[in-house]
């Protein structure tokens with residue numbers, strides 16, 4: 001439980017340019033306090049002290065604004081920045097070097113039983129306000145954008161944004177047909193272009209008909 005102490009603090013320095021001293025980090029980072037409380041609660045949970053574990057978890061939530069169910073499994077060097085509003089469900093499994101910002105929910109859809117919360121790979125970043133809902137996996141080195149709502153498996157090395165979440169980058173390359181909002185198609189202009197073409201066609205037809213024919217002039 002305590003072997004993680006130094007690496008937990010180092011994870012703050014690696015991920016937060018605002019961190020100044022170890023003293024400040026130990027005493028003011030609620031993400032760290034929640035993780036330390038979780039380690040105690042999780043060990044009690046594993047020994048079937050469910051209610052005591054839950055009381056510790058709820059006390060930690062009261063103090064930090066971060067709710068981690070005692071059953072959740074977290075890896076090494078998890079960093080929860082700011083933290084307020086973070087909820088991590090009972091059957092969540094988090095890999096190593098995960099970064100989570102405020103307002104993130106790692107939850108269930110309400111439709112599954114048993115394993116119902118996500119499994120998060122190593123080195124995943126989950127942006128503020130994102131919701132990852134269901135018992136699928138978010139692959140290693142993936143990024144979940146702020147406010148994304150992710151309802152499906154995410155492959156390794158992917159970036160998912162939006163609601164519903166869609167993959168916009170994989171292995172460093174952009175993917176998908178995303179609209180360029182500076183060059184949106186304009187259906188009205190397209191319609192006028194088509195009409196202009198028709199008018200030009202009709203004009204030339206008319207010109208042909210007006211051309212003098214042998215034995216007479218149609219214009220008369």
Ligand SMILES: CC(C)(COP(=O)(O)OP(=O)(O)OC[C@H]1O[C@@H](n2cnc3c(N)ncnc32)[C@H](O)[C@@H]1OP(=O)(O)O)[C@@H](O)C(=O)NCCC(=O)NCCS
Pocket residue numbers: 082101125126127128143144145146147148158159160161162168169174178
């Ligand atoms: C997703 C994120 C991690 C960046 O990942 P990335 O793999 O480096 O992705 P990129 O920055 O290359 O962005 C890829 C595309 O997604 C778009 N995008 C990025 N984040 C987005 C978001 N949250 N919502 C919608 N679109 C987003 C980008 O505009 C870009 O679109 P484009 O290809 O049309 O230009 C980052 O944008 C993010 O949301 N970080 C969370 C940080 C946070 O919560 N901060 C709070 C601090 S208090």
Ligand SMILES: CC(=O)OC[C@H](N)C(=O)O
Pocket residue numbers: 016017018081
């Ligand atoms: C508010 C915010 O962007 O937080 C992210 C990080 N703590 C930083 O200061 O950059």
